[in-house]
Amino acid sequence: MDINKNTSRRSFIKKTAIATAGISIVPRHVLGSGYIPPSDKLNIAVIGGGGKGYSDAINAWNNGASNISVICDVDWNMASNAFKKFPKAKKYKDFRKALEEVKDIDAVTVSTPDHTHAVIAMAAIQLGKHVYVQKPLTHDIYEARMLTEAANRYQVVTQMGNQGASGNGVKQMAKWFDAGVIGKVNKVHVWTNRPVWPQGIPTPTDKPKMMDGLDWDTWVGPAKMVDYHPLYHPFKWRGWWNFGTGALGDMGCHLMDPPFRVLGLGYPTEVETNVGAVFVKDWNPEYIPESCPPSSRTQLKFPATEKNPTELKLTWSDGGLRPFHPDLIPADHSIGDNDSSNGVIMIGEKGIMTCGTYGRNPKVYLNNGELLTFKDTQESTLPEHGHNAAWVEACKEGFGKEKHKALTSSFDYAGPLTESVLMGNLAIRSYMLRHQTKPNQFKYPGRKKLLWDGTNMAIKNFDEANQFVKREYRKGWKL
Template sequence: MSKKVENSGVTRRDFLQKGAAAAVGSFFIVPRHVLGKGYRAPSDKLNIAGIGIGGKGFSDTNNAWNNGAENMVALCDVDWIQGKRNFEKHPNAKKYKDFRVMFDEMGKSIDAVTVSTADHQHAVIAMAAMQLGKHVYVQKPLTHDIYEARMLTEAARKYKVVSQMGNQGASNPGQQQMVDWFNKGLIGNVKEVQVWTNRPVWPQGIPVPTSKADVPQDIDWDLWVGTADWVDYSPAWHPFKWRGWWNFGTGALGDMGCHLIDPPFRVLGLGYPTEVEASVGQVFLKDWTPEYIPEGCPPSSRVQLKFPATAKNKSEVTMVWHDGGLRPFHPEWIPANEPLGEPDSSNGAMLIGDKGVMTCATYGLNPKIYLKNGTKMEMPKDSFKTKYTSMPEFGHQVAWTDACKAGFNSKEHKALTSSFDYAGPLTETVLMGNLAIRSYNLRTANADGKGFTYPGRKKMLWDGKSMKITNFDEANQFVKRDYRGNWKLV
């Protein structure tokens, strides 16, 4: 693991500026206007390294790179097959498989890092980057475990780095419109929130694969497994299909929760939930006996979370999550022929207040209000438009790179829509749902040898400050996992 480097709080840009001022008697600084309109001095460009550069990592790195507005200096992926397209796009970027080697060799020349690996590696990579004083952009969910999310949130403050989670809908003006509508009191106090998705769209709720396969030549499988429990290589795990296995992924809720729970979480100013309860779809064998698959995420689930009243919303809130194609029914004030959320009602969120209902699709798109008096409101064209909104993914990555150059205490950093101060508690809420889902199928054999008892199938009470279920201790094993081998989060 890379050695820790004390963060002095001095950025590369600060160093260059201060160094230039100190040496003013030694050489002449050419004013920018002399260099030509639109010219960007090399010191104004961010040196970016991408870790996990295939799939979503391709858009994360290249949106941050912004057509050459920044420098892409290093690209790292344990799978060079998946990374090929990015390597070809940036032939001058140095190629790595191990992020630790990259940091050891290039740490001094890297300013900021994007992390878009499988969920189970997010925390150790982001922590290593922050300890070196690197700004970090980390794909959603921020982490695999609740404990990891808390540690990254605290580390971003400690090391004074600019952070952003990759739930790009947070930068969608539609979410700001929803906040504005709610702040004006249009739907009143909210007591109920419904959130749903059609995910999983990958294999889930299936028996654990037992077949082995040869590791492809360009994959370092030991590095890919990383902090997770060891399994032999199989195309059933990688690429993409890892999402349905707790060893690596966080299921439908982890995949889409940070997108769909984000709007109500932001609008209502929610924090840690106080209780959680779940039920899951079952998997059956050929003789119709239930199958117990603790290693895998279920084919469908429903999770209920409860939140205390906030300064913004004077009522306690019950939030219900549905996945696997399950969705809520039409509330009273939405006409029968109107879709919920997406045009096909497959994904969405609803905030049900005492004066009306507010809805949106994935990423906070297409926000609407249906008032008790029959009035329907939609977002005005170009409402809350910013300089970023015409960019890919609402400029979510470019806003982050601008904040990196401005610094930790800048207004640009404070304006980010998903810095870890916000994204950490949001991720903990999402992962709280997974804690309930995994606890649901915990079982113990009955003393008489006939059947099992499922003690986790109950309402569980959560102490957010202490990160602990207070009425079912066995569930707390899902707050923090043990890492394999010498991997540590320090």
């Protein structure tokens, strides 16, 4: 998917020649990435037009503030609502063809399954297109690092679709923490009720009829080729390592964002996990390396930061598991969401700060018994529209400008956050490794604490775990 260097050089020469010829009004596509007059409309290509992609298209369009010029989806049935809403948009199934043929695209939204986020975003970035990519930013740690570096190298405006980052709740939590209300934090709990799709199940072996109109080869993309099955598409792909990133990938970038942002966290230094077992006949645990586990608990250790000058441990729980009520929170108070299904707890010296999904309903329980609450006047709606619209406006202003710097989840922030989330998945997959020692006897060498070198993207004490830092792409695909 790499752009030809000679093409880039020719484009630069062409731009220079036009500029020196004394032309005072230059088309925006000639001026290149990030130089669109604020009064102009962006031409946006929507990659992945169904489900979340449809709402991303609506938010980017913003009642006509932008043009939806391309809609690309491997399954046109899934994208039918987008086609109806934007009948003038050009329709494609393969994003590569769309990016090659439509020359006036300014920006791209990527709302596909996790395993194709990186290759699509990188292809757009290398063409100088601004990108909005759904969470998690990528499928593996290496991809997150590469996208973060590419966004700066190609100077494009970026945003990850974890809309809670733009919510008022997270902003209020940062104000409380910065004011020293709860003091230094050394423990964080984050949890979710996900998965709400099948996980911990055997790989399907039957071969049902292909869905009408589905381009399965492009849907599989860089992943290992498998036969089509409704347990993969639509939606249930989340529970398979080949395509998805499990409960952590689905909700981690939402729920780990408040502590990551408020406490100024960076790369973790250690990770340890355990997962729920699946048993089959005769009480034997099932080994299902292709499917994410039904539940897991993962602990990440973060070093002290300028904002929080003490190391801390962040514990993630999923599959219906959650932390118990801290003594400081009254027994009849929900923790996190109103039904306690998802949430965050940060335990400090002077009190506890908690919130629900997307940073909603933040509260502080102080050691002296005082309760601080925050009433968000927009709490009934997600901050999704504003999160996406802010990216659109920043695209018009350009890379490095004030609106771009003000984005809450540009890749310089979203990349390290995603790496930390995916570190949990690296530990889970390492935990599930098994080696046969004798006939019908196995050991699990991955069941240990893993020491992480964030700068070099490597586990220092268990080399086999490093296979999960960067996956192998299917032939014909590259980043």
